[in-house]
Amino acid sequence: MAKSFTLVQLRYFTVVARLENMRAASYELNVTQSTLSAAIGQLERELGVQLFHRRSNRGLRLTDAGRRLLVGSRTVLEDADQLHHSVRAEREELAGDLVVGIFSPLAPFLAPMILTVFKERHPAVKLSFFEADQEALIRALAEGTCETALMYDLGLGTDYDYQVLQTVPxxxxxxxxxxxxxxxxxxxxxxxxxxxxxxxxxxxxxxxxxxxxxxxxxxxxxxxxxxxxxxxxxxxxxxxxxxxxxxxxxxxxxxxxxxxxxxxELADELPPTELVLVRLRGGRPTRKSLAFQEICVDLLGQAPPEQH
The missing domain is CATH 3.40.190.10 (Periplasmic binding protein-like II)
Structure with missing residues (x-):
């Protein structure tokens, strides 16, 4: 029997998952905490799984089932946004939210430039950056907090695919x-x-x-x-x-x-780092994340990018 959860519940869930806090999520969504809590509870009952670990005074943390739902929710919500916009407009336009991770030291130099171009090309998409160190970005990708991340190729394991944009000595x-x-x-x-x-x-x-x-x-x-x-x-x-x-x-x-x-410049022969776009291996990328990737290649790519 098909489950009857709603797109609204999925949207609420994705915001709570990203912020890991009911109060912050209710503020962003402009709904009461009780409304948000009820929606998440109903979603859990419909799916028959627990989506969050409730931690006393430390917010929420996704369960394994919650992480799987978050990854799948992206494409469902994007398809819904695209359907809405295609009905209302003559041409199909990317729409919805996109959260991208970025290595903190790079954010002041790259994020404003990328955001400017992204807004020009895709004004109906709300692009947000999650700034963190390499370790936190890897964790955010694994937990579904962000779909892709602009970072260095340091500390990446076999669970991730990445595209090289620049070699940085x-x-x-x-x-x-x-x-x-x-x-x-x-x-x-x-x-x-x-x-x-x-x-x-x-x-x-x-x-x-x-x-x-x-x-x-x-x-x-x-x-x-x-x-x-x-x-x-x-x-x-x-x-x-x-x-x-x-x-x-x-x-x-x-x-x-x-x-x-x-x-x-250093005369010594030393290993460079690589500026890369990273995503979790095996996931289906949304069109919004592919649009972000295209802009990064346009702005930062030095040569035909390599896939890993």
Whole structure:
């Protein structure tokens, strides 16, 4: 016998799943918490499964059944949105919500640019970014919080497919008054900086990547500061607190602290990272996520992208 859950219940469910909090979801949906709770309860009864773990004072967490429903709900809701718009308009237009993960250090530089182009091409889609570190993005993809994520290829397992957009080699950054900053076009060797204080971008997977660079060269960095923010690293460097290694290279050299940094190319042969679009393997991508992928390739792709 077919189950009689509704599209409204599915929409409510997807918002609660994304926010993991009834109060926040009721605010976003503009319904009362009691209405939302009743809708989720009815959905669970219709499906005969528990969709959320209720955690005292810690919000909600999807069960395995809830994660499976979230993945399947995306295409159902998208098809419903497309049907609605095709009836009301002469041409079919993408519509609905799309949540995309993005690696936090990349978000200030890439998210506004991508959002601008996406809104121009698909004005009926509400695009939202979920900013997090690599570990949290991998978890969000596995749990269905976001359908795709723009990140580096660090820490990915076999459960994920990804598309390469750019190869991003590491570079070294120093303050503008550093002696080596006077000749910015001349590549440098990392060993020449080993004795100086090092500022580490302290995010899981990123941290291991940078420390492995030193290990490959037989070097040990003098780590002076562990910093979790990309711009904080650059600001520390600009104020003379040490040097650092980074990957994403900015065109501007001024930092939030007001000082300036100089990016130096490394002469050492070092492994690059790859900027990739990641999705959970085996899922059917929505047309909205494919439209996002197309825009990322247009804006960020260096060459015909590779599929993994």
């Amino acid at each position: 590491p570079h070294l950054v120093v303050a503008e008054d550093h002696p080596r900053a006077a000749i910015p076009d001349e590549p440098v060797h990392l060993r020449d900086f080993e004795a100086e204080p090092f500022i580490l971008l302290d995010l899981k997977h990123s941290r291991e990547y940078y420390l492995d660079i030193f290990k490959r060269l037989g070097l040990r960095p003098r780590i002076r500061h562990f910093v979790s923010g990309y711009e904080t690293v650059r600001s520390y460097v600009s104020m003379g607190h040490g040097y650092s290694l980074l990957n994403w290279r900015l065109t501007r050299d001024e930092t939030y602290a007001g000082g300036r940094v100089v990016a130096l």
